[in-house]
Amino acid sequence: MKKLPTLPTGNSSFENIRRNGxxxxxxxxxxxxxxxxxxxxFLSRPRRFGKSLMVSTLKCLFKGKEELFEGLWIKSKNKD
Structure with a gap:
């Protein structure tokens, strides 16, 4: 049986989430x-609604960690 991906509760690191599947x-x-x-x-969301994850995603994006964005919208957009 194929292992289902897990929900990353408590993990706000984009890199860790993508590398762990x-x-x-x-x-x-x-x-x-x-x-x-x-x-x-101004990112004003309630607590536990992904602000840190969004900042982590931006950090990886601006650092040029392209391999983390495989299969995501931004990667397919940049192929044009």
């Missing part, structure tokens, strides 16, 4: 839009 809801389309708008953003 945990479930990740792809928000890279929204992140790309946010970056291209070039405005200031």
């Amino acid at each position: 945990d479930i990740y809801v792809d928000k890279t389309r929204h992140i790309c839009q946010m970056i291209s708008d070039g405005k200031y953003f």
